[in-house]
Amino acid sequence: MSTADSITRSATEPLGEYPPSLSLPASALATLHGEAGAADLGLNTEDFAVILGHIAAKYLPREASEADAAAFCRGLRLAELALARACAAGNEKAWNQFLTRYREGLYGAALAMVGDAGSAREMADSVYADLYGLNERAGRRVSKLAYYDGRGSLEGWLRSVLAHEFTNRWRSGRRLVSLDEQVEAGGEFRAPEPAAASAPDPRLEAATAEALESLSAEERFLLASYYLDGQTLAEIGAVLSVHESTVSRRLDRMAGALSKRILKGLRRRGLSRDQAREALEADVRDLAVDVSRHLRANDARKEPGAVLNTGEE
Numbered sequence: 001m002s003t004a005d006s007i008t009r010s011a012t013e014p015l016g017e018y019p020p021s022l023s024l025p026a027s028a029l030a031t032l033h034g035e036a037g038a039a040d041l042g043l044n045t046e047d048f049a050v051i052l053g054h055i056a057a058k059y060l061p062r063e064a065s066e067a068d069a070a071a072f073c074r075g076l077r078l079a080e081l082a083l084a085r086a087c088a089a090g091n092e093k094a095w096n097q098f099l100t101r102y103r104e105g106l107y108g109a110a111l112a113m114v115g116d117a118g119s120a121r122e123m124a125d126s127v128y129a130d131l132y133g134l135n136e137r138a139g140r141r142v143s144k145l146a147y148y149d150g151r152g153s154l155e156g157w158l159r160s161v162l163a164h165e166f167t168n169r170w171r172s173g174r175r176l177v178s179l180d181e182q183v184e185a186g187g188e189f190r191a192p193e194p195a196a197a198s199a200p201d202p203r204l205e206a207a208t209a210e211a212l213e214s215l216s217a218e219e220r221f222l223l224a225s226y227y228l229d230g231q232t233l234a235e236i237g238a239v240l241s242v243h244e245s246t247v248s249r250r251l252d253r254m255a256g257a258l259s260k261r262i263l264k265g266l267r268r269r270g271l272s273r274d275q276a277r278e279a280l281e282a283d284v285r286d287l288a289v290d291v292s293r294h295l296r297a298n299d300a301r302k303e304p305g306a307v308l309n310t311g312e313e
Contacts (some may be wrong), residue, residue: 024049024058028070035165035246036078041086041094041246052076053086055149067233075255081150088133088143103128104159109159113166125164127158153281204279207265211258212294219254225297 002139024032029049033039038048055076056069064072073301086094106127133143148157215223225231225239226247235246240247259280265277 022053022060022064022069022071023066024069025066026074028066032070032078037134037225038078038082038086039133041082042089042091042279043086043250047085047089048082049246051081053211055151058149059151061230061232064232067245067248068246071233071251074252078150079152080154081148083155084145084148084150087131088146090133102155105155106158106162109162110166113162119248123162123169125163127162130161130165131158156281203266203269203271204241204262207262207269209294210265211261212291214261215294217259221310222247222250223255224292229296 023096027050029045032052033045033048036043038049038261044050052073053069056064056072060068060072083094083098087098103124106118107124110124110127111117114120114123128246130144133145144161148154222236225236227231233247237247260279263273263276266279267273270278
C-alpha cells in the first residue's frame with residue numbers, strides 16, 4: 001500500500017471502529033459532498049462516501065435503505081466532518097483551517113481547567129499531537145480526528161477530548177503521590193469535584209416546547225415514527241402508501257422548519273441571531289422538555305391515513 005493510500009485510509013476507515021459501510025444514492029452523495037466543501041479539502045466523492053457510509057452503518061439498523069442513510073447523513077455537521085477527516089488524512093490546507101478556527105478556543109478551555117498558562121499550553125499541545133496523528137498503528141497514521149462523526153459540533157467534541165486528557169493527567173498525578181505523603185500532609189481522600197454542567201438556557205426549552213406544540217398531527221406522526229420509534233423510511237412509507245423517498249423529503253423539510261420555529265422563538269425571547277444559533281446546538285437530551293409527550297399528543301398515531309397528507313405523489 002502506498003503512503004497516499006495509507007493516509008486516505010486513516011481518514012475514511014478509522015481503525016476498524018465502524019461496521020461495514022452503508023451505501024448512499026449517487027445524487028444524494030453528490031449533494032452532501034458539495035455542501036460539506038469536501039473537494040476543497042482534498043476529499044473526493046468516493047472518500048466521502050466511505051466516511052458517510054461507515055457513520056450511517058454505526059447508527060442505523062442493518063436493514064436501513066439508501067434513503068434512510070441519506071436522510072441520516074443530512075443531519076450531520078457535514079462541513080466540520082469534512083474538515084476533521086481531511087485533517088486526519090494529512091491535508092495541510094485543512095489543518096491550517098483547523099488551527100485558525102479552534103486553536104485559541106481549545107487553549108482557553110485548557111486554561112480554565114488547569115488554571116495556569118504553562119500547564120494549559122502543555123496539555124493543549126499534547127491534544128494537538130493526538131489530533132494531528134504523530135504515531136502509526138499497523139502502518140497507518142493514527143489521528144483522533146478520524147473518530148469525529150459529525151453528530152455534534154466539532155468544538156464540543158474537541159472539548160470532550162481535552163477533558164479526557166485532563167482527567168488522565170489528574171489520575172496520573174494522584175498516583176505519583178504516595179499514601180504516606182498524603183497522610184503526613186493531612187490530606188483527605190476525596191473524589192475530585194465534578195465539573196458543574198452548564199444548564200441549557202430555559203429560553204431554549206420554552207422555545208422548543210412551543211415549536212413542538214405547534215406541530216400538526218401529520219408532523220407529529222412522522223417525527224415520532226422515525227425518531228422515537230426507530231421505524232425506517234420504507235416502513236413509514238408502507239403505512240402511508242407512499243414511496244420512502246417522499247417520507248425522506250418530508251422529514252428533511254420538517255426538521256428544517258422546526259429549527260426555524262425554535263430560532264424565531266428564541267429571538268422573540270430576546271436572544272440575538274448568533275446567540276439563538278449557538279443555543280440551538282445544545283443536546284436535546286439535556287433539555288427539560290418531554291419530546292415524546294409533545295409528539296404523541298392527541299394520539300395522532302392511531303389513524304395515520306386519516307391525518308396524513310404528504311402533498312406528493
